[in-house]
Amino acid sequence: MKKIATLAVLAAASAASFAQSSVTLFGIADATVQVGRGSTDNNVGLGSGGLSTSRIGFRGVEDLGGGLKAGFWLEAGYTLNNGNGQNSNALAFTRRSTVSLMGDSWGEIRLGRDFTAPYNNLYDAFGDNGVGNILETQDLGLAYGLQTRTSNAVSYFTPKTLGGFFGQVQYYRNGRSQSLASNQDQYGNGYGVRVGYENGPISVGVAYGKSDYAVGTTPAFTGTVDSKTMNFGGSYDFGVAKLLVSVGQDEGEGAGLDAKTRLYTVGTTVPVGAGLIRASWTRASQRDSELRADKFAVGYVHNLSKRTALYTTFAYLKNKDGSNLALNGSTTGAGDSSKGLDIGLRHAF
Numbered sequence: 001m002k003k004i005a006t007l008a009v010l011a012a013a014s015a016a017s018f019a020q021s022s023v024t025l026f027g028i029a030d031a032t033v034q035v036g037r038g039s040t041d042n043n044v045g046l047g048s049g050g051l052s053t054s055r056i057g058f059r060g061v062e063d064l065g066g067g068l069k070a071g072f073w074l075e076a077g078y079t080l081n082n083g084n085g086q087n088s089n090a091l092a093f094t095r096r097s098t099v100s101l102m103g104d105s106w107g108e109i110r111l112g113r114d115f116t117a118p119y120n121n122l123y124d125a126f127g128d129n130g131v132g133n134i135l136e137t138q139d140l141g142l143a144y145g146l147q148t149r150t151s152n153a154v155s156y157f158t159p160k161t162l163g164g165f166f167g168q169v170q171y172y173r174n175g176r177s178q179s180l181a182s183n184q185d186q187y188g189n190g191y192g193v194r195v196g197y198e199n200g201p202i203s204v205g206v207a208y209g210k211s212d213y214a215v216g217t218t219p220a221f222t223g224t225v226d227s228k229t230m231n232f233g234g235s236y237d238f239g240v241a242k243l244l245v246s247v248g249q250d251e252g253e254g255a256g257l258d259a260k261t262r263l264y265t266v267g268t269t270v271p272v273g274a275g276l277i278r279a280s281w282t283r284a285s286q287r288d289s290e291l292r293a294d295k296f297a298v299g300y301v302h303n304l305s306k307r308t309a310l311y312t313t314f315a316y317l318k319n320k321d322g323s324n325l326a327l328n329g330s331t332t333g334a335g336d337s338s339k340g341l342d343i344g345l346r347h348a349f
Contacts, residue, residue: 021063025349027056031080032130032311032344036328039336043329048080050130050342051301051311055086055095067104073097095149107159113151117170117192121207123233123244125267125280131315131327131340132297135284137250137261139325140291144227144252145261147211150174150188164199168192170209188213188227204234212254225254231263241270244280260287275302278313290321299342307349313342 032050036043048054057075064070075095077086085091098112126132137145153172158165170192188211196205209229231248248263267280278299285292299313317327317338326332327340 021060023058023060025056025058028052028054028346028348029080030054030344030346032342034131034328035341036326036330037339038326038330038332039338040333041331045329046081047328047342048078050313050344051309051346052127052129052348053086053095054078054080056091057093057095061102069102071100071102073100103159105159105161108155108157110153110155110157112153113149114153114155114170116147116150116209117155117168117194118146118207118209118229118231118248119148120168121194121196121205121231121233121246122248123203123205123235123246123267124265125244125269125278126297126299126313130299130313130344131342132278132280132295132299132313134246134265134280135263135282135293135295135325137263137284137286140261140284140286140293140323142250142252142259142261142286144225145250146229146231146248146263147188147209147227150190150211164197166196166198166205168194190227201237201239202234203236204232206230206232225252227252241268243268261285262287274304275300291323292320293323293325294318294320308345308347311342311344311346313340315340 030049030052032047034045034047055075055077057073059073061069061071073096074093076091076093077095078084078091079086087094094113096114098110098114100108100110102108122128122134124134126134128134150172152174153170155168155170158167173189174187190209190211192207192209194205194207196203211227212224214224228251229248231246233246235242235244244267246265249260251260261284263284265280265282270277278301280297282295283292295315295317297313297315299311301309301311303309315327317325319325319332319335319337322334324332324334326338330338332338
């Protein structure tokens with residue numbers, strides 16, 4: 001009888017544990033045929049992430065009781081065409097690696113590597129993926145601009161009980177003893193904040209971020225650069241179509257650098273049966289100069305199921321002055337244009 005009672009207690013405890021906790025394996029496999037045309041060289045090849053970045057991850061939530069939950073999120077990107085990790089030959093959780101405490105009434109505290117607050121505020125029809133992705137000021141050859149992610153971050157997110165209003169505050173400290181090229185994603189000390197409103201068809205937000213990092217490599221630093229980012233964006237769903245708009249400014253100061261660049265994008269998504277039409281215009285330009293790039297993109301996504309989609313995107317990019325951006329691995333001369341085409345298949349699991 002004692003053995004039976006013990007087994008019953010263990011079974012009940014195990015059932016309670018499974019009821020209160022969950023772990024999910026998730027991912028995306030996305031391959032695309034990429035065609036690029038430029039004024040000096042063309043390119044055709046197989047790439048990854050034309051619709052959504054290929055990734056694999058694990059996430060989990062445990063119910064601690066009293067409205068309190070604990071959670072984790074580990075997500076690694078990879079390139080499907082060759083099986084490598086997204087940023088190296090090794091698969092690493094560089095897309096996101098966080099642990100959180102969440103409360104229904106007070107929000108979420110999140111620790112680890114995550115998207116920056118200003119990046120979370122981009123409203124883009126192409127989701128920053130593929131040949132139609134949003135231009136960034138770093139594309140113009142500048143060594144500062146919008147950070148996509150940051151490591152060593154402490155973030156706070158407001159709860160979803162504020163009548164549609166939301167906010168995020170983020171602080172990170174990665175150190176400054178790295179080169180400019182490395183600082184865009186991994187290094188630098190700084191903070192970010194985002195506030196906005198989302199309810200029904202409307203979503204609007206404004207964000208600001210500041211980072212400082214060293215110029216040069218150890219031990220010969222020549223100074224520090226302060227990088228400031230501010231953007232405003234929003235979307236409105238009319239039912240037959242959704243309109244998305246983003247406006248931003250990036251500024252770098254220090255170590256002989258004093259420049260401002262601006263970003264503008266207007267896009268739309270139009271549902272058509274089992275598919276989605278996407279279109280956008282994006283401009284990245286340097287203030288007080290003629291350096292500029294404009295991209296026009298249009299695409300179509302056809303959903304074969306809830307998890308599998310065929311897609312295609314065409315983009316045309318026009319450079320001005322010293323800008324020589326090119327699409328899908330092609331190369332083009334300063335002030336010349338470039339064209340790109342994606343045809344791909346995405347499967348989510």
